[in-house]
Amino acid sequence: MEYLNNLKAILHSKRANIFYLEKCRVLMKDGRVVYLTETKKENQYFNIPVANTTVILLGMGTSITQAAVRMLASAGVLLGFSGTGGTPLLMGAEVEWMTPQSEYRPTEYVQGWLSFWFDERKRLSVAKRFQEARIEYLVKVWGKDRDLQDHQFFCDEDDIQRSLEAFRKEISGANSVESLLSSEAQLTKRLYKAAAKRTGHGKFIREREAIDSANTFLNHGNYLAYGLAATCLWVLGIPHGFAVLHGKTRRGALVFDVADIIKDAIILPWAFICAQDKLKGQEFRQHCLIQFTKHRALEHVFELVKDVAISKGNMEEQV
Known part of the structure; x- marks a missing residue:
């Protein structure tokens, strides 16, 4: 719980990371948000430093768990779905943004x-x-x-x-x-x-x-x-x-x-x-x-x- 409380220590304007992910799964592992890539020989996990991340774009072939979304929301990370290369899909499938919800944001x-x-x-x-x-x-x-x-x-x-x-x-x-x-x-x-x-x-x-x-x-x-x-x-x-x-x-x-x-x-x-x-x-x-x-x-x-x-x-x- 202490980790969750410290997630917002880095101001959004100072955060360094924007992630574009494709052909992977985003999930929770050992209390951290990671993305999993699957190959014929092995599966690899890569950590996402959510406290230092502003945006995550999920491209083609991605999935995300509810637990990972909860953690991203706690850290104030903007999450979006996009087409290949980060370019939003148009027509009936334009990019949909999921914004973390908080009733205590400044007005x-x-x-x-x-x-x-x-x-x-x-x-x-x-x-x-x-x-x-x-x-x-x-x-x-x-x-x-x-x-x-x-x-x-x-x-x-x-x-x-x-x-x-x-x-x-x-x-x-x-x-x-x-x-x-x-x-x-x-x-x-x-x-x-x-x-x-x-x-x-x-x-x-x-x-x-x-x-x-x-x-x-x-x-x-x-x-x-x-x-x-x-x-x-x-x-x-x-x-x-x-x-x-x-x-x-x-x-x-x-x-x-x-x-x-x-x-x-x-x-x-x-x-x-x-x-x-x-x-x-x-x-x-x-x-x-x-x-x-x-x-x-x-x-x-x-x-x-x-x-x-x-x-x-x-x-x-x-x-």
């Missing part, structure tokens, strides 16, 4: 969020704040990451600087969510073009159903970012439907808003680099998780969302 963040959310102008101001944070994080990551720089990703290159400066001006001048979304789309296109140029990809067209490596890696990497965003929002108790930028008809739109803060800085360049290096999907996803930890991506989104929720309810209107 200050959701109350702060809702205090501004019903004011359209304040909501737009927060959307602008998120987009500014997106640029700041990209500049921070690209400005110090030697591996990215080895692949010619510099935040002070002329084409990148022009794109970011143009977006900053468009953020400042945007008077509606629609105009901000349009500017965001243009920035993403410019960054795709810059990444394709640096990796010798040639002409690139973003298509979610395409089967080329760059498009596939972007899909898989984006879903990893969605996992971080969903974890942040669940821990803070902010419902995913209270978005500030993305579609009002999407139940999980706030997840997209938060994930955008880190996607361009990490997922976008590494999708092209790993495609150039002809890496496999699993290698790319592992690389993304390492980059998330290296650049404290989860902690970054926690800090921003918490600051917005606490401070923006009484903010001065900036629109």
